[in-house]
Amino acid sequence: MPDLYSRRSFIAGVITAGMLSTATGYLLTRRTPVTLTLVTGGDATGGRSLLINLWNRFNPDVRLDVLTVNSSTRDQYDKFAGTRADIYNLDVIHIPRFAARGRIAPIDPPDGITLLAPVQRVSQVEEGSARLWAVPLNTDVGMLYRRITDKRATDAEPEIGRLVADRTQVRQLAAQLATEGSTTDEAFVINVLEQALAQDRTILDERGVVSTSLGQWQRALAPLAAALRDNRIVAVAGEEKTNAAFQERNLRYMRNWPVWFPAIDREERDKKPGTAAIRLGRLPIGVLGGQGLAVAEDTGYRDEAEAVIHFLTGMPAQKLLATYGFAPTASEAYNDPEVKAAMPHLEIVRSAVEDAHPRPMSAGYADFAQVFRQHTYDYLYRGVQLTDGFVEGMQGALR
Numbered sequence: 001m002p003d004l005y006s007r008r009s010f011i012a013g014v015i016t017a018g019m020l021s022t023a024t025g026y027l028l029t030r031r032t033p034v035t036l037t038l039v040t041g042g043d044a045t046g047g048r049s050l051l052i053n054l055w056n057r058f059n060p061d062v063r064l065d066v067l068t069v070n071s072s073t074r075d076q077y078d079k080f081a082g083t084r085a086d087i088y089n090l091d092v093i094h095i096p097r098f099a100a101r102g103r104i105a106p107i108d109p110p111d112g113i114t115l116l117a118p119v120q121r122v123s124q125v126e127e128g129s130a131r132l133w134a135v136p137l138n139t140d141v142g143m144l145y146r147r148i149t150d151k152r153a154t155d156a157e158p159e160i161g162r163l164v165a166d167r168t169q170v171r172q173l174a175a176q177l178a179t180e181g182s183t184t185d186e187a188f189v190i191n192v193l194e195q196a197l198a199q200d201r202t203i204l205d206e207r208g209v210v211s212t213s214l215g216q217w218q219r220a221l222a223p224l225a226a227a228l229r230d231n232r233i234v235a236v237a238g239e240e241k242t243n244a245a246f247q248e249r250n251l252r253y254m255r256n257w258p259v260w261f262p263a264i265d266r267e268e269r270d271k272k273p274g275t276a277a278i279r280l281g282r283l284p285i286g287v288l289g290g291q292g293l294a295v296a297e298d299t300g301y302r303d304e305a306e307a308v309i310h311f312l313t314g315m316p317a318q319k320l321l322a323t324y325g326f327a328p329t330a331s332e333a334y335n336d337p338e339v340k341a342a343m344p345h346l347e348i349v350r351s352a353v354e355d356a357h358p359r360p361m362s363a364g365y366a367d368f369a370q371v372f373r374q375h376t377y378d379y380l381y382r383g384v385q386l387t388d389g390f391v392e393g394m395q396g397a398l399r
Helices: 002-025 047-058 076-081 092-100 117-123 160-165 182-199 214-229 239-248 258-271 302-313 315-323 331-335 337-342 346-355 365-382 388-398
Strands: 034-040 062-068 087-091 135-141 143-148 173-175 253-256 277-282 288-296
Touching: 034 302, 047 062, 047 302, 047 315, 062 302, 076 087, 076 092, 087 092, 087 302, 092 117, 092 288, 092 365, 117 135, 117 288, 117 346, 135 258, 135 302, 135 346, 143 258, 143 346, 160 173, 160 182, 160 214, 160 253, 173 239, 182 214, 182 365, 214 365, 214 388, 239 253, 239 258, 258 277, 277 346, 288 302, 302 315, 315 331, 315 337, 331 337, 331 346, 337 346, 365 388
Parallel strands: 034 062, 034 087, 173 253
Antiparallel strands: 087 288, 135 288, 143 253, 143 277
């Protein structure tokens, strides 16, 4: 569909041009120029880098220097906390820990945006408060990709829990259900949580509270254990390897994040004549992801840092990041006619985000994830039954 991609590129160019005038609205002048440090993980798409370059182009007196710290989700807190910064780009699960340790300061969101409810909830200082610990840069939620080979055929959107339980579906689904160490552990935790939610919607609630019923966990994970035991799922470690398995093996289904959709969709259409389309479907309940920009408590340039964050997270920035595959955080971006025309798949992404559940939003999340990964991995792959020690370990980590 060259028209779709031409339009997407055109919209990206229009938004970028519009961002130039937006940047002038944040123009800051100082008698003594300063450089702010943004500590972040990598930027695989280039969208965030483009926004930062636009800021620097129009703010020579308040420049933003990006310090990329390579880390896994598991060790991000320690590495980020040990690095001097004015602004942190935090994974949502690290926001409570940074706040509890007094490392970040509350901030108001930029004008003109209405955050989607789950996105607002994981960042707000307290329930009902408009102030945030971190302004969401992008949100994220697990999605079910499916390959369409004949548009004339009936295309009922599948449900991942039924796919996993269906013994006739053999090795047609790729998901991050294997792990190769700390860099892929978090993806494994998220995917197992999503599989449990597909069987029992109450096992992790909308505020990230996990069930402490052992029997509930045993029932929720039993279909996944059976599918892995029977070798009916392509279990892969990490997002990139999941993409590779889906494409190289011509699998029908894949669980991954929506940010990969534009690249995968275009490559499939360009290189595989047998693929009529790649479509996105939602999970019954996905796990909420995303990143947020937070002001360091000890920065000497709080006003400047807040101006940078508002520029990088405002409505024009949300629209631009959407063209790079990111899921916007604000309802206004999803409602924008140009964005809807260029990226129609975002409508179902929005639906998935609005119903997504967060991981436990606690300063003890890292310990929870370690306990969860150890017990569920042993259960799924080594046949070690879940016991009271599993739920007690989760409770202890989150206490």
